[in-house]
Amino acid sequence: MAELPFSTLDTLDPKGKRILLRVDLNVPMKDGKVTDETRIERVVPTIRELAEKGGRVILLSHFDRPKGKVVPDLSLQPIATALATALGRPVSFAHDCIGPDAEAAARSMQDGDILLLENTRFQPGEEKNDAGLSAALASLGDVYVNDAFSAAHRAHASTAGVAAHLPSYGGRLMQAELEALYAALENPERPVGAIVGGAKISTKLQLLENMLAKVDMLAIGGAMANTFLAAKGLQVGKSLIEKDMLDTARTIMEQAQAKNCDLVLPVDVVISEDFIAGAPTQVVPVTSIPDGWMALDVGPETVKLLQSKLSGLKTLVWNGPLGVFELPPFDEGTNAVAQAAAQLTQEGKLKTVAGGGDTVSALRHAGVLHKMSYVSTAGGAFLEWLEGKVLPGLTAISTTLEKTLPI
Secondary structure, three states, rough: OOOEEEEOOOOOOOOOOOOEEEEOOOOOEOOOOEEOOOHHHHHHHHHHHHHHOEEEEEEEEOOOOOOOOOOHHHHHHEEEEEEEHHOOOOOOEOOOOOOHHHHHHOOOOOOEEEEOOHHHOOOOOOOOOOOOHHHHHHOOOOEEEOHHHHHHHOOOOOOHHHOOOOEEEEHHHHHHHHHHHHHHHHHOOOOOEEEEEEOOOOOHHHHHHHHHOOOOOEEEEEEEHHHHHHOOOOOOOOOOOOOOHHHHHHHHHHHHHHOOOOEEEEOOOEEOOOOOOOOEEEEEEEEHHOOOOOEEEEEEHHHHHHHHHHHHHHHOEEEEEOOOOOOOOOOHHHHHHHHHHHOOOOOOOOEEEEOOHHHHHHHHHHOOOOOOOEOOOHHHHHHHHHHOOHHHHHHHHHHHOOOOOOO
């Protein structure tokens, strides 16, 4: 087990203490109802553990982007109801996250109570990591616990600033995320591979460069694979490519060779003339994409190649789909490779760590979301970790990292 850079709940006795717990309740909503409770479900274990041990749990979260103003439609109050249902115990609500209402609600709590404060982003100082707001939030609690890895890439008052004022810990979800990422990239069982998909090299350049230094096999899919194919001098029809990234793609291929990293590109693709569901398709080698056609998924030979590569790995990191999975039949490549990875995982032959918004959706679509070793619900934070960046929310609660951030 990797040594984590923060204190876990194993070292905290919460009884009688006001626990300021940062969670991520930024969940999809429609007509005032939560439409996907995944993030709620992920924070239930930490909330329940602290409450059952006698902690007075005060929850902090942002929701959407109200830009420092009170926007009634972006209140967290409806989420309190969904959270209470998931927990099986009452959750009270305060109509602000600081000030008299929040202070009175916090003072009246008994051991085991749970209180949800209003959207932290209603405060203009939240996203500025304002020192006054950080201190005001900290005054509500005795201890700070961050269980919002998905917001750890933000240096905000509730994710970083408050930790400077209180004894700080990582929650169970934060712990699970870091243990999974450490196992995948910091001290993985080798050989270790990565599947990186998506539309643009430009948005994942740092990720690709960081992966080259850490993995033995790097498979590239999605539209960004088209740019690599074009960089090799292949004709890709009207497939989406980044013309200004061709030299970068060639550099990445050279770096992979120099680092003895097996860079895997599609060998065949599913093509269509139209980007619509049910459009006529063909499967062609990547050397034979005709003018006027576009590659929208990896082909069956590429699927076989990737399945073969997976069988030789011990650890896999996955970020991004292999094709336009939202539009059948261009989901078949991602589905088949995801199902192969899931089967190897279930057989105990492969540790799989996946994350990123599109990745989570693609794995759910493939029916394997709960069959991987760990799937992160963090989007930007997961990506920035893969890029090798420092995460302010993690640094703020760290006991081992140098705290160089303005917190």
